[in-house]
Amino acid sequence: MTNPIFWVGVLTLAAIYASLAMALNVESGWGGMWDLGIAGLLAAGSYCYVILTADPDLGMRFAPGLSMWVAWPLSALFTGLVAFAIGAPALRLRREYFLITTLAFAEIIRQLVVIQADLTRGTLGVPNINRPFDSFVTGRDYNYVLLGIAVAAAAVMYLVTRQIGISPFGRTLRAARDNEAVALALGKRVNRMRIKTFVLAGVLIGATAPVYLFYIRAVSPQLFAPGITFTVWTALVIGGLGSIRGGLAGAFVLIVFTEAVGLIEVDPSHINILVAIEPFMVGLLLVLVLRFRPDGLFSERSAFGAGNRPAGRSAGDSRPAGAAQGSGG
């Protein structure tokens, strides 16, 4: 039987990706901003955390040696600032233009990390990331601590994003996504709202970054290749773009499934076949989910109750009719 420690690690990684997917859902699922720059924002948060907490002996130009508890929120705020710097120009664009721009910004951030070697140690990266409570719990047992941190972070992310989703701000966001003209006609400041959302998603991704580093235990620019963005997107699509719990469910399904496929035993000389099968199986999972549940495991409709009640039926529900139909726009 598989050692439980292995699955503890898998669930930890799943919880981290769940946090990222839920953050992505705020801007992309509800805000309609299809962001391919997740890896860049994660890199910004990660490097901010690493620089602020780095051992001065590593020779980095700026290493104030802050406590991780101080550096953690600062990383979230810094990532929000980076998101603002990206969003201010990029949000003038729509659809595929916005998508390509965010992908480019992510790569720019990665290259900045490489080039600013005296600040970030460039391609060499930073090893030995400090982790909370590791002086109290060591060795294999620390995996349980890390799982607790990742699950707690995912739970907080769920509560925060759920609150955003059901708030008037969230409803307006979805309304603007579905029909921007109507939202503007109703006096909503759509552009400002989108920038706020993009920055908010940045803060949430930045808050997740240290947890990701606790898992990896080292940071280097290679960590933030576009693959991480596509994994987060795949998790969100499987779980259900626009639903409250889609990112959460999708990440757990995707990561657990991927690792389970990796457990298939093959003769070493056939490892290349298994290596080829893994992405194929993930792709197959995605196709099957989209074939039988086109809205993902949890649909936006089920998340916000539309379809169960007549549109515009309840007092105090300011959501425009059809906003929750997930029609896109």
Add this chain to the structure above:
Amino acid sequence: MKRVLVALLAVGLVAAAACSGDSGDAAEEGPVKYGFLNGQSGDYGPWGHWALAAAEVAVEELNAGGGVLGRSVELVVEDNGSTPEGAVSGFAELTEVDGIHALGGIESDGMIAIFDTVHELQIPTICSTCGTTELDNTGGDMVFRIIPSDTDNGIVGAQVARDEGYRNVAMLVELSEGTESPANVFKAVFTEQMGGSVTADVRFNAGETTYAAQVAQAFESGPDAVYIAAGFETGVPLLNEWQRRGYSDIPLILTTDLLSPEIAEIISGVEGASAIVGATAYDTENNPAWDAYVPRFEAKIGDPPEIAFYDAWQYDQYIILGLATAKAGTTDGAAVAAAIPEIANPPGVEVFSYAQGLAELEAGNDIDYHGTTSNMNLNSVGNLLSPVMAVIHVQDGDWAVRENIELDPTLVKPS
């Protein structure tokens, strides 16, 4: 919402309950398991096939020699996708699911990611492809490196440039850890310790559509030679550009990753072109270990070993692990790790194979394993102590050792 929170709580409880499960400690019965954690896909994918074949040749040799501690040896392979994240999850699978006793095959960035965990779990690890300077001053108790560091490669590159009489060198460097590390050392040693001049230092990303501008910038800067540090996948389009633009009168100094057959073919197809490599440890002349390895590797894969694919080092690491386990008389991680320098360093009878080493150990003699590419003498931090380096050039359309040299002791690692 409550249901989701309950589900999350359940995950935590299940995990906590699992605390009482198997500790994951490797067993002292059944096969001896050596992990092979390597990029079979992703950036290191092109090397993966060669690396795995060499590891299999080594494990076949261990089993042909009666196994280790009288037990068969099993190679447990895990793809890390060439990413630190893949290294972390792959290492977890190898240790917690497969119960490996020792590890090999890992690359620099993955090694850095699992470095602390390797020590916590006491898994002896040999890094056969880690050039990273990060390991220059750390390791030696659980982590060992049997390939010269990027520092050594950078220094020997500068040494070769000096010995060839080059005073002005342009640099073309791919932006990655494995290429920038030796290039930065080369530049520092060449300019600060030899008084040489770098006429252009051009850095570029892998996967660019064209390298025309970068090649022109370097070759038009008036250099005596051009130092190129790049992965071989980038090297092919880069050198195609060099070929098209007719810069064959300017010699090339290449890093080890560029010693692929494709690049040898490009260079040999250009009349008057010369390329040398201030290369890595490749002491293959009159070396019984090398002579025995080559035909078995060729039989396995259908091609001869290639320097750029680092296959020989992948082989050596498992012979070392087998001998160290035999010396320790146990698969206990700390004991095996302690035995690695003992079987790799003098004093002792010099041995060139597992069977030879095992026979000497069983006779109660100390041994000093000499690998396929170099002596394997390790210093206190688990790095090669004094590898014999090779200057390699293109001869008859393929790479060949021109001469073996030793690192100039007057050249020091830049601060």
